[in-house]
Amino acid sequence: MVMAGGPIDAYVASLRGALRGPRGAKADLVREARDSLFDAAEHYERDGLDRAEAERLAVDEFGDVRELAPDYQRELALAQARRTALLVALAVATQTVVSEIAWRTAATSWSWQPDRFYAILANTVDYAGYAVFVGALLAAATCGIGTRFRTVGRPFARATGIAAITVVGFFLLGGAALSLLSPAWHTATLAATPLGLTSAAITTALPAWMLYSGFRCIRAAA
Structure with a gap:
């Protein structure tokens, strides 16, 4: 009863x-x-x-709740960190694909050739995306199956949240620089097309979601 x-x-x-x-x-x-x-x-x-x-x-x-809560909170922090890491991996992969499609579609009407600085910046952003994707998957695995082999606590979850926020900042700045230096910014080639609108929606929604998840991660690890 x-x-x-x-x-x-x-x-x-x-x-x-x-x-x-x-x-x-x-x-x-x-x-x-x-x-x-x-x-x-x-x-x-x-x-x-x-x-x-x-x-x-x-x-x-x-x-007592005060004695048990830290252990429960550790589990919740790792659960949030795992979700955040998987979100970062998915978001970076999605944005990479969308940006590549948009770039190749717009480039068919350009005669412009990127200079050395632009090429280096673009490659840096691309390789950073690959590194973040792999790192995010490793972080997600560490917060999940990895806990069977080593102790992972709230500091790792907090670091995951901070990393997610940092990733957003890096790619926002890198993406903005690439856009400003490309013909697409000046000619608005993609602005009114369905692809352009879809790309804009994705590149706005995913970073906002990553930021939200990153801050939730930090809060859960506090």
Whole structure:
């Protein structure tokens, strides 16, 4: 029998309020804690205790929220870091493909040839994208299966969030420089085309999403 408003409900509410992180992962952790408490309380009831006393004893044995919350918070921080890393990998890959398609489509009407500086800048941005993609996948693996082989804590999750924000800044600046120095900026070749509108929407939405996820990562790791 569930005792509404009893010691278990109060404990679960306190635990929920102490945690920050992805909604689904947080709900799963709180649900597991609640189920464990109910199982323990039912065991004590079968031993002859009334429900209120059984719940109080279950809560006492489970541990103080202030002592348990850091371990739960570590799991949530790593879950958010894993999501952030996967988002960065997906976003960088998507933007690379979209930019390449847009570039090749627009270039058919150009007679312009990039100078050495532009070529170096473009190559730097391209290779940085490859490196970020690989690094993000490694970070996601570290926060997931990697925890079986080594201890990974909230500092790693915080670093992942900071890295995501840094990646956004780098590619925004690099992309802006490439756009300003290319004919597309001056001739608005792609501006009114479906491809141009799609490219603009993607290059706006993905960085905003990455920033949001990065800041959530830092908050979960705090």
